[in-house]
Amino acid sequence: MALDWIFFPHFTNEKILSPTFIIGVPRSATTYLLETMARDNRKFTCFKLWEILFAPSILQKYFWKGIIAVDRKIGRPLLRLSKVYDRIVLGKITKIHKTGMTNAEEDEMLLLYCFSSMYLTFFFPDVSATDELIFFDSDFPEAKRVRVMKFYKRCIQRHMFVFGDDGKKRFLSKNPCFISKMKSVAEAFPDAQLLYMIRTPERTIPSTISMNSNIYSILCNGKQVHIMHERTRDSVIRWYVDADQALSSHWENRNYVVHFRNITKQPESTLNEIYSFLHLAPDGEMRALMKSEQEKVANYTTEHSYNTSTGVNTEIIRKELSGLNVGFQ
Numbered sequence: 001m002a003l004d005w006i007f008f009p010h011f012t013n014e015k016i017l018s019p020t021f022i023i024g025v026p027r028s029a030t031t032y033l034l035e036t037m038a039r040d041n042r043k044f045t046c047f048k049l050w051e052i053l054f055a056p057s058i059l060q061k062y063f064w065k066g067i068i069a070v071d072r073k074i075g076r077p078l079l080r081l082s083k084v085y086d087r088i089v090l091g092k093i094t095k096i097h098k099t100g101m102t103n104a105e106e107d108e109m110l111l112l113y114c115f116s117s118m119y120l121t122f123f124f125p126d127v128s129a130t131d132e133l134i135f136f137d138s139d140f141p142e143a144k145r146v147r148v149m150k151f152y153k154r155c156i157q158r159h160m161f162v163f164g165d166d167g168k169k170r171f172l173s174k175n176p177c178f179i180s181k182m183k184s185v186a187e188a189f190p191d192a193q194l195l196y197m198i199r200t201p202e203r204t205i206p207s208t209i210s211m212n213s214n215i216y217s218i219l220c221n222g223k224q225v226h227i228m229h230e231r232t233r234d235s236v237i238r239w240y241v242d243a244d245q246a247l248s249s250h251w252e253n254r255n256y257v258v259h260f261r262n263i264t265k266q267p268e269s270t271l272n273e274i275y276s277f278l279h280l281a282p283d284g285e286m287r288a289l290m291k292s293e294q295e296k297v298a299n300y301t302t303e304h305s306y307n308t309s310t311g312v313n314t315e316i317i318r319k320e321l322s323g324l325n326v327g328f329q
Helices: 009-013 030-038 049-054 058-073 077-089 107-114 128-134 142-163 176-180 182-188 201-219 225-250 260-265 267-277 284-299 314-320
Strands: 020-024 170-174 193-198 255-259
Touching (some): 020 176, 020 182, 030 170, 030 193, 030 260, 030 267, 049 058, 049 107, 058 077, 107 142, 142 182, 176 225, 182 193, 193 225, 193 267, 201 225, 201 314, 225 314, 255 267, 267 284
Parallel strands (some): 020 170, 020 193, 193 255
């Protein structure tokens, strides 16, 4: 990445115009919305997993673009190999979070390069030094917080330099982990627009506990994952509170609240409303996609099974979140 400053120093002039951030607590359909909107690749561009892992720098992006172009001409053997990799290496993860090397993915992972990603808590759940990453806006030291957001912005500028189509595309990002960074994102991108995902905590809390337990069991062999349940529940509750405050203090007039039941039950009309909020008009191909998504919802089932009562204490949840718009059922 340092070499980018030598070979492409003007990448810092790349403008990130009206970026769109999809943010919500985990398990609130953020992945579904990103996947759907990312398919409108004439209007949006976003990070894919291969780029995050293997091409954070401009030099690497151009290198892999060349490899992909060659692969396309010889019948795409590397693409087929990546699908095998997805199935073998990412198989366990895909049961709780749809992912793959060619999928649009959470660019929170970029912050692993500066050791400031909330994902570090999955690798080191018992290390107290990672606690400040869980509540980035309030607990992370101010000077470090500014540096991390500057690093993240530079990563986006690198992406737009290569994939932005000379400013014709909008940057699209989805990160549940950014629920703790809503203030920082608003300050770093003053013309950004926010799609805030809402789902009742009585569903997100047990689903997040189940997801985290699965991740801990994969990354931390032998870990007694049940001891993390209370920590996860309390974190999710605080995220709801902090997000509600950030909406009113930093995202006023530039946020659109997307309810889980709407995007999962009425995707066609909800996506049309989102496009209207973004002052965009879906083309014919996107309208056809919206319609097909509406037809799919009746038959959709998830592979992520979990005990819906795990970690749920309705009395505590409703007391802590009383008066907030958190989608209570």
